[in-house]
Amino acid sequence: MEKNKDKNISAMCTLAVGEAGRTGDWRSLRPIIDHAKCIPSIKKKSACMLCWLYCPEGVVTSTIPVAIDLDYCKGCGICAEECPAKAIDMVREDLCDA
Numbered sequence: 001m002e003k004n005k006d007k008n009i010s011a012m013c014t015l016a017v018g019e020a021g022r023t024g025d026w027r028s029l030r031p032i033i034d035h036a037k038c039i040p041s042i043k044k045k046s047a048c049m050l051c052w053l054y055c056p057e058g059v060v061t062s063t064i065p066v067a068i069d070l071d072y073c074k075g076c077g078i079c080a081e082e083c084p085a086k087a088i089d090m091v092r093e094d095l096c097d098a
Contacts, residue, residue: 024059027075029090031068037087041065051079051088 035041039048044064051068052060059069060079068079080088 022071023057024069024071024073024075027073028093029075029077030070030093030096031073031075031077031079032089032091032096033066033068034087034089035065037085038066038083039085039087041087048084050082050084054078054082 040046041064046062046064049062049066051066052062056076056078057072057074059072061067061069075090075093077090080086080090
């Protein structure tokens with residue numbers, strides 16, 4: 001890390017995992033990523049990443065492949081709405097495998 005860089009200034013704040021407990025257990029819709037459509041997965045580089053940028057809970061990783069921490073995801077669907085490749089589908093939780 002650079003000597004004078006403020007680690008609190010970024011597009012996303014650092015996620016404080018667990019402060020409120022696992023908050024994703026009451027979600028009714030689960031985001032499912034189709035990596036065959038996902039731009040970063042296809043290009044194998046940090047391209048797009050709008051799901052990461054717009055996630056209000058900060059549970060989408062900026063890694064390749066992109067992943068979503070379902071323990072904390074609330075199922076709001078913003079990631080799916082913002083994805084230009086339509087690589088994220090919101091699926092009813094009761095239809096997903098455990």
